[in-house]
Amino acid sequence: MKDEYVVNRAICQCMFGTMPGFLKVTDNQTVCMNGKLVATDKTLGNVFEGVGFAQCNKSYPPKPCTPVVTGWIGAYDGVSINGISSPLLGTCKGTCALGCPNCITFQTTGQIAIPGVPQVKQAALCLQADINPLGGNPLED
Template structure:
């Protein structure tokens, strides 16, 4: 599982036959969180998250149903990481490569666009950052002055 992101609540998914994406909702457990230090919003998604498990439960118009409204239902997941089991619900963690099956669209028609995880850098991350590398990535921020009230002072011209 080299460098694969694990999926959390809020992951953006799309169907090959739909017109709009929808966000995944974790309904099978409320105990395991990923990259969420307060444990409030990033529930880990598992292969047991089946049924009507999206926020809107629709991917817009469905090409398989003559462009009638989609009703998103997941019957199974494939491509999950079977080395991590969350109990309950006895579910294996989903990764960015996982795909879902819909009774209308067929096997693996629903894919994951974004994992739902968002980087939240801390002050310590900035303290540990390589100053020279950051000067190339963020040329307008002087990392030496970052903790000061005016980190952009070096840009002022008198």
């Protein structure tokens, strides 16, 4: 993951949050990779879908998370996106205005789709045992 570019819907984690969050690319609307917008060092502000990281444990009592990314470290300087920004890598760390420096990390880069319930339901019956080996093979029933 360290050499992968980060794209839209990458899974992030904040050290003060109670749940992972999905990155929402807002600055770059033209450059895509594997059909998804590339995240850059200018992907700043509240750039997470929904409730961010659920609850923020930085304050007492914990409050709903409203992340505000103020910067990223570790962006790849060898490539320029739209002439003004650099793409983020899976090893980049983000700083939240409410947290501390480098408190946001990536769990996935978003390049590989993670199947959810709808995708599993649509999978062919012969593949279901490969997806969930403990569920048994529906063709043997």
